Amino acid sequence: MKLDLVVVGGGIVGIATALSYQDRYPDAKILILEKEAGLARHQTGNNSGVIHAGVYYAPGSLKAKLCRKGAVMVKAFCRQADIPFEECGKLIVATDPLEVARLQGLRERAAANGIPFSEVSGPELRDREPLINGLEALFFPESAIVDFGLVTRRMAERITERGGAIRLNARVTAIRESLDGVSLIAGGEKIETRRLVVCGGAQADRLARLAGLKTDFRIIPFRGEYYQVDPRLRSQIKHLIYPVPDPDLPFLGIHLTHEVNNRLSVGPNAVLGLSREGLPRFSVNLRDLFAILSHSGFWRFLKGNLRSGLAELRNSLFTSSYLEACRKYMPGLKRSDLKSRKAGVRAQVIMNDGTIMHDFLVLETPRMVHICNAPSPAATSSLAIAEYILDTYVKER
Structure with missing residues (x-):
């Protein structure tokens, strides 16, 4: 049986992508492959758990757009799935005159990205946070905290309840694309799918090369x-x-x-x-x-x-x-x-030139999408990333 979609990677971006595809195509045959014995074992389950507002990201960048949209989406999912989260807010604190001057750039970014914030003077900072040292600060009330491992598992429950499958301990060892689909070997078993999305995290470059893609x-x-x-x-x-x-x-x-x-x-x-x-x-x-x-x-x-x-x-x-x-x-x-x-x-x-890739990096072929770099705020942005991937690269079933 040929599947409609296989997702490689059981972190939050891979699970969110499978869930979003299932929302669009409820009768689709979907399989998620995860090489570990459980979901969210790596970056998703070992981050700080912050739902970011998006202030640090350059206006107009993919990071900024997906973070703003994703924060709204993940909070909505948490409410629907009865997952607790806390909107404790974020203070960006300047501790010396140079940092005070640099706050202006953050003000401009926040305004350009449409992020609510307020000014906090030194005396007000001491009133709010007596143990914290700073000359002044910016306050972002929408920043929140959540257990992203729990969010991932609840998304996965929705997928399986609606007929999707998740296979654990299923390391992918071969990927071959043809005109009408992709063949994989995972856990020693051959799998055929019309489309493949790879959210490989720390192994993303190796999985791309395994599929025959060139990486720089x-x-x-x-x-x-x-x-x-x-x-x-x-x-x-x-x-x-x-x-x-x-x-x-x-x-x-x-x-x-x-x-x-x-x-x-x-x-x-x-x-x-x-x-x-x-x-x-x-x-x-x-x-x-x-x-x-x-x-x-x-x-x-x-x-x-x-x-x-x-x-x-x-x-x-x-x-x-x-x-x-x-x-x-x-x-x-x-x-x-x-x-x-x-x-x-x-x-x-x-x-290869020594620069860090700070934004998302995606490689595509007619039947495959490889998400090779999904840096912070990927967990915050996960549902928005999923929509972006489907809208941009997986435009049809």
């Missing part, structure tokens, strides 16, 4: 290491506390994040990982390590970001250094307030 990039893993903050401080921090971005750095930097289940975390850093899927500290995968070291783009990227890379490594190795970075916002934080927690791994696309 490679996925490089970066570990995002967090600390859990003493639970007694959770009630004393009312909002998400985020930094003013430094345009000279490739990643956003450390922030304080409310999480579901009444938790508070601080992080992440962004240190080079030696395994695409290795969550424990010091995880090494020799295949992944060779892929990093043999990629000319990685060495070009490293040359331009060596200083910040060494700073991230220092923060990873020495808690005292990490604590110093945290105290920029929360001066009273003590070493005893921090407890280790599991890390996440960002699947970062680095092009």
Whole structure:
């Protein structure tokens, strides 16, 4: 039997894509293939759980558009599926005069992207957040927190309730496209489908090459290491506390994040990982390590970001250094307030010329769509990404 759609990847983007396709074509034969024993085992289940408002993204960019739309859609889904989320709001805090000046750029981006915000003076910031240090801030009330792993599983339940299938422990080992469809080998079984969408996360470049596509990039893993903050401080921090971005750095930097289940975390850093899927500290995968070291783009990227890379490594190795970075916002934080927690791994696309791909990257053929880069805010944007993929690349059944 030939299926109508096969989706490879059981993270939130893959599940959202299958759900959106099923909404459009209720009688379609759909199969989701996931190589792990459960859904949302990687980036989806190990992120900060923030539903982003979209302030950091360039006006007019795909990121900005899909984030705004996706935030509305994921909140609506949560209400329908009875999934709790908390609109705690986000404070972007300037801690020195240079950051105060940089806030102007965020004001302009917020206005251009249609994002509601308000000005917060230094005295008002101290009233709102007595433990937080800052000269002034911008407040974004629509930012929220949710368990994206739970969101993914509820989406998957809808798919299976309506006749879709999900196959776990089904690693894809072959992909071949023909004029009227795509043949796959997954878990040792041959599968035929009219259309294939690949949301491969950390393995997206390898799956694209497995399908015969040419790639001018490679996925490089970066570990995002967090600390859990003493639970007694959770009630004393009312909002998400985020930094003013430094345009000279490739990643956003450390922030304080409310999480579901009444938790508070601080992080992440962004240190080079030696395994695409290795969550424990010091995880090494020799295949992944060779892929990093043999990629000319990685060495070009490293040359331009060596200083910040060494700073991230220092923060990873020495808690005292990490604590110093945290105290920029929360001066009273003590070493005893921090407890280790599991890390996440960002699947970062680095092009052959050494530049980071910050926006979404999609490769297509007549019968296949490969989502090769779905960076933050992919979880927030997941349902909007799914609609975009179907509208742009899968225009008919």
